[in-house]
Amino acid sequence: MRQAWIDASAGIAGDMLLAALLDAGADLEAVRAAVAAVIPDEVRLTPHQVTRAGLRATHVRVESTDHHPHRTWAEIRDLIDRATLPERVRADALAVFERLARAEARVHGVSVEDVHFHEVGAWDSIADVVGVCAALHDLGVRELSAGPVAVGSGRVRTAHGELPVPVPAVAELAAGRRILAGGEGELATPTGMALVTALARECPELPPMRLEATGVGAGGRDVPGRPNVVRVLLGTGRQQMEESILLEANIDDLDPRVWPSVLAALLEAGAADAWLVPILMKKGRPAHTLCALAATSRADPVRTAIFRLTTTLGVRERAVRKTALERGWAHVDVLGARLPIKVGYREGVIVQATPEFEDAARLAVQEDLPVRAVLDAALAAARTARLAPGEPVPSHLEDTCSPH
Numbered sequence: 001m002r003q004a005w006i007d008a009s010a011g012i013a014g015d016m017l018l019a020a021l022l023d024a025g026a027d028l029e030a031v032r033a034a035v036a037a038v039i040p041d042e043v044r045l046t047p048h049q050v051t052r053a054g055l056r057a058t059h060v061r062v063e064s065t066d067h068h069p070h071r072t073w074a075e076i077r078d079l080i081d082r083a084t085l086p087e088r089v090r091a092d093a094l095a096v097f098e099r100l101a102r103a104e105a106r107v108h109g110v111s112v113e114d115v116h117f118h119e120v121g122a123w124d125s126i127a128d129v130v131g132v133c134a135a136l137h138d139l140g141v142r143e144l145s146a147g148p149v150a151v152g153s154g155r156v157r158t159a160h161g162e163l164p165v166p167v168p169a170v171a172e173l174a175a176g177r178r179i180l181a182g183g184e185g186e187l188a189t190p191t192g193m194a195l196v197t198a199l200a201r202e203c204p205e206l207p208p209m210r211l212e213a214t215g216v217g218a219g220g221r222d223v224p225g226r227p228n229v230v231r232v233l234l235g236t237g238r239q240q241m242e243e244s245i246l247l248e249a250n251i252d253d254l255d256p257r258v259w260p261s262v263l264a265a266l267l268e269a270g271a272a273d274a275w276l277v278p279i280l281m282k283k284g285r286p287a288h289t290l291c292a293l294a295a296t297s298r299a300d301p302v303r304t305a306i307f308r309l310t311t312t313l314g315v316r317e318r319a320v321r322k323t324a325l326e327r328g329w330a331h332v333d334v335l336g337a338r339l340p341i342k343v344g345y346r347e348g349v350i351v352q353a354t355p356e357f358e359d360a361a362r363l364a365v366q367e368d369l370p371v372r373a374v375l376d377a378a379l380a381a382a383r384t385a386r387l388a389p390g391e392p393v394p395s396h397l398e399d400t401c402s403p404h
């Protein structure tokens with residue numbers, strides 16, 4: 001499973017995180033395409049190399065002509081809703097802006113629907129948010145975590161006038177999270193803090209992972225003695241005990257033909273699993289409980305997708321703990337083809353070894369055989385290759401979440 005950890009110990013802004021993800025290998029054209037799907041022809045994204053207090057980093061120039069932005073949350077939601085985007089990118093971007101809207105509503109004492117964004121509603125902020133969500137999607141990051149965020153000190157001039165640092169929106173967004181004091185000026189912006197708190201689980205220390213890439217994203221200023229950068233460490237590996245949220249809703253009025261697309265979209269939005277339970281509701285109405293299990297860091301986008309795609313008026317939630325086996329992939333030769341075997345293991349010993357069903361089904365059609373015959377042959381080949389419960393985990397397991 002691909003994961004990434006954000007080091008925001010020098011602060012964070014939307015463009016810094018975007019630059020760090022591009023520096024770690026996210027595809028620039030995929031990011032530009034996602035931004036253009038939401039706000040066509042409004043911004044230009046140009047990454048370039050810089051140094052910050054002696055460290056090499058990528059800085060991304062985000063150019064737009066939007067000088068007097070006053071957009072409502074509803075306007076931004078509409079832009080993202082209507083854009084052609086991967087479901088996960090849409091759900092993430094909506095979750096980030098919804099968090100920003102809730103924070104602004106609390107700070108200014110207005111309702112969420114009446115929130116008027118100023119700087120954070122500008123084209124360049126929309127580009128930062130959509131760009132970061134697209135970059136995470138492009139890199140295949142399934143689990144995002146972040147260390148404590150440095151917020152800075154002093155006062156800053158904004159469209160609301162001169163504000164103390166951390167500015168009110170940042171303080172509101174950071175509630176419940178560990179933050180770091182110190183450093184001069186505004187080190188964490190509302191957009192940066194909204195991205196971190198909506199998409200990343202709090203993880204003070206770098207989680208265990210096999211490190212694949214590091215991305216360094218620069219802020220605009222170069223301050224001597226303190227590199228003004230966000231770092232992203234990208235790797236593979238999974239946590240054995242995950243904090244998860246179970247989201248549920250009882251629904252009796254959704255066109256039943258829509259359900260398969262809802263389940264698929266929730267998985268796309270980051271749910272680890274999504275399913276339906278047939279129930280009899282009040283007044284004897286046949287209905288379904290929609291259930292979605294998501295890592296705590298993915299709960300926001302999954303919740304947003306449930307409200308967007310179904311008719312429910314509320315979502316029940318409870319924290320659950322899930323013990324997951326560590327996983328990897330191996331391949332065996334069956335009937336002249338290479339079939340992937342999913343291997344689940346614990347403490348160095350295989351607990352489950354299962355042929356990938358879709359590949360077995362494809363091979364069965366190709367060979368004109370019953371699927372069970374291909375599955376049996378794959379299991380026999382796996383046993384011969386010592387890929388069976390009780391065997392030690394081989395050193396050559398592939399550590400990806402997909403065998404393809």
Ligand SMILES: O=C([S-])c1cc(C(=O)S)c[n+]([C@@H]2O[C@H](COP(=O)(O)O)[C@@H](O)[C@H]2O)c1
Pocket residue numbers: 013014104107116117118119120121125156157158159160163167168169170186189190191192
């Ligand atoms: O745009 C809005 S609504 C806004 C609210 C606040 C509050 O704290 S309230 C602060 N700001 C300031 O705008 C700039 C740009 O922020 P980005 O997140 O778009 O980089 C920054 O100085 C914020 O403190 C904006």
Ligand code: NI
Pocket residue numbers: 104107108160169
């Ligand atoms: Ni504000």
